[in-house]
Amino acid sequence: MTRGSIFKLFAYAVVAGAITTAVAVFIPWLPTAATRQADRMWFSIWFAEIIAIVVFAVVAAALIYCVVEFRVKPGDTSDGPPTHGHTMLEIIWTAIPTVIVIAITIVAAIVIHDNGKAGTNPLVIKVVTQQFTYQFEYPNGKTFNILRLPKDRNVKLDLSSKDVIHSFWVPAFGQKTDAVPGITTSIVITPTRTGYYPIICTQLCGLGHALMRSEAIVLESTEYDSWYASAGEAPAAAAGGTDGKSVYTAAGCGACHVFTAGGSAGTIGSSLDNLSVDAAKAGEELNDFIRSSITDPDTFLAPGYAKGVMPSTYKSSISGAQLDSLVQYLAENTK
């Protein structure tokens, strides 16, 4: 290789690297990190990113150089030089990638080790998922549909599922784990920025998968403490509360149904504002209709809705008294 060709090759590599770097730097890739774990995660992503840019620049430069420099001259039918291989080159381009991937592996292993540490006395919150809603159970036994977290404290989320596999992902938290029926999985987060963050289900879990969302709110620790002490919302269905509205909230009805009185606007299931109309169509008395629709959802389907969408688990997960008050609440507040 002549000096000129090395220079050209280098120039191509610089150009390719510069373009890729520009894409990497100027296009917003990642949400702003909101946890300590996400900071480490972003570090490992950028570490791999820089290596990827270098590798891509080298390959692209060689490719472009070949395409530009070695194109056949018109009328030339001769063969190129019959080089069959070069053992030293093979060793080099086996060894260098090996070193690179081991480096990435080590960085990744350190990150995962640090991110798995919950420290002493973490705040443990149980995340119970079902089609298509999240419930967050706090140490005091109260359950909410929105996750409130204190800033700068280690939080351990224990995930479980009542039906199919779901997932818990807050992009800005840099952590994601599946909620698998039958086992408990967990992740640790330490929020560092206050604000509102979307919680997203990423595992295909049925018809309402795209709408299975919730919200995480990170509060200053003083605000969190006062909220936690007053425990704004009502106790969980699971914990035995029987007030109609709180059963509605805790059972996650609002995730799928429109219900003006309950302040929910889910679009997976039929609108609960139309319950009287639907009951008339089904030819049943309103209260009986509501009750059977909860315990046995496939017997009557509102027009345009398919069988098997609404979970049939409420029969067992809501107690008799809770069901009574839920039915009453819905009957009284539907339009």
Next chain:
Amino acid sequence: MASKANHHPSAARQRFGSDWRAGRITAWLTTVDHKRVGLLYIWTTLGFFAVGGVLALLMRAQLATPNENFLTRGSYNQVLTIHGTTMIFLVIVPILAGFGNFLVPLMIGARDMAFPRLNALSYWLFLLGGIVLLSSFWAGHGAAQGGWTSYVPLSTLHMPGHGEDFWILGLHILSISSLVGAINFIVTIHNMRTSGMTWTRIPLFIWAILTYAWLLVIVLPTLSAGLTMMLLDRQWGTHFFDPVHGGSPILYQHVFWFFGHPEVYIMILPAMGIISEIIPVFARKPIFGYKAVAYSTVGIAFFSLLVWAHHMFSTGLPVGLDSFFMLSSMVIAVPTGVKIFNWLATLWRGNISFDTPMLWSLGFIGVFTLGGLSGIFLAAFPIDWQLTDTYFVVAHLHYVLFGGSMFAVFAGLYYWWPKMFGRLLDERLGKLHFALVLIGFNVTFLPQHFLGLLGMPRRVYTYRPGGIWEVYNVISTVGSFLMAVGMLVFVLNVVITARSGRRASNDPWLADTLEWYTTSPPPAWNFDRLPYISNARPLRDVRRRLEAERWK
């Protein structure tokens, strides 16, 4: 088998008919000729490719703007499931089998496959499996809705109707078809090579098909087992995967991905084999590092059996296990890199001509490098925790399966078309096809990386308005329709050149491998006579000998 060797050639000619291509429909229905079976495979898969492509366009239309109502959520899940399953099981795997069928006996100098009737059986099973799979759209409650991975318990306890059962049955038939075909490939390559065709003289595509077939034999039964358990859970009340009765949903993922990840390499290794055939021909050089490329094929296949759980990083496996699978997944990047470097070294100082097959091959190197690099991110399991099940994965898998496998398939189609049909495809239309697909492909899938990083999960039929998501999604949809236009150019090319295409000589590209030694298209018995094979480029020897004789 022994009796066949005794056939007098004229008897063989009588059996095959004097002009095997001037056949009626029955001649194609009853054929056991590897070339015809190969062409049946290729035509059928191209048909399924059109079906899968239309399904993809439906999804991109639905996602073009937020809160679109083009598809319902139920039909969206059906479309995404059948799109993925079709592209993997009805397009890429069988079209590579189609290339293998057509080429393997020609490349190793055999008269046919080792078991010609089994070969026909594997094609007809493939067609049947495809029909069963697609007919699930007409099942009660529509087609399967669990994605191509069809995770339990969603697809066992929470999926009414029979679409999922059709899906299972279709895949069962397809896996038997592939298994039969794979055994046939291995035995053919092992037993039927012509004299002098040693293991270091077979074309690299043969190495790739051999490895592909071995992987299929090893991992396909696992898929069959997993599907059987799923079917029993659905229809017979067993509890393999039901945690309430002592089963485990994680078991399904282990079984599925032990098949599923090697499946990725089943789809890419023969594609790399095609690239390894084309690049030396158009660079007019021998492949650089034949042994390194061949061994890296085997190396990738070996490691691919040890990496399955990197699809399960987010299911709470022990950290030690995760770390093992991270390391083994990372290691696969090394033999893959070796291949790319050897292709670049083959290009180096060559006399490169840019015919359409070469353009697709160069496009393959560029795009596949990007896909391979984004794979590194998914192999590192903390990063995977952020990226898995997002659009980043969608982008990555299309970069390796579309930008990888399908680019190589088109390279192969343009390259071997003259051998298959005796006419060349049009170069100008071919280049237009390549340009449209290359641009459309990157416009479609590059923004999907950003979508995934910013928080768009995969397999969603809608998303909330606002922000840069909308821009990326519109760009992506535009790109997908650009690709579709490119594919129409290909169809046009095929139609036009079917009558008026330039006739091909035996060896229009001045290639080096044995399939170019016979006529285009080859006769039923493939070769009238064969040279003794003394190196990996037999045709170059023949050309040089002819050259020398001319100057005498």
Next chain:
Amino acid sequence: MSAAAEAHEHHGPPPIHYSSRINPAVLGIFLFIGSEIMLFGSFFTAYFFDRIVANPAQWPPLNEAGVPFERPWFLALINTLILVTSSFTIHWATVSCKKGNRAGLQAGMVLTFLLGLTFLLTQVIEYHRIGFNTNDTAFAATFFGLTGLHGCHVFIGLLILLVITIRAFRGHFSPSAHHGLEVGGIYWHFVDVMWIVVYVTVYVL
């Protein structure tokens, strides 16, 4: 074929060249058995996963009455001996065939077929009386999964044996040509060996 014939008939294929000494059909059946091992391997994986990962506390699990499921290991042991014997009888049949002893071939095949049939019938009776059903926990699923999968293979094997037996009585197979017998025999040996593994796993461990 002679070189002269080759030169005379210009437009024929050259003779087939075999690049390996192993017969294609034998290589094919070995590859098929390799895939069968992977199929059984997946069901073994299911068994051990459910046993070790999903239910580490108690195996077999307790039934509704609170006692562990009973597995009739003694009956299955007798059945195992029956199947293992059939491996020897088919080996005898093959050796007889190679020596040109047709009576031995025929007797060996009939014995093998009857032993295989006895095994299968015994297993059907065992299923009938075992006291639990496929939907009783993941243990039952894996139990019936493994033994049932093997039963299917015995059934297929019996069909193959039947064909070979009929052919033996029709005068097929000779000391020099017996691939059909050999390939079927390889499959039957595989079915026998796999049963020993299934038996040890499901009934003994």
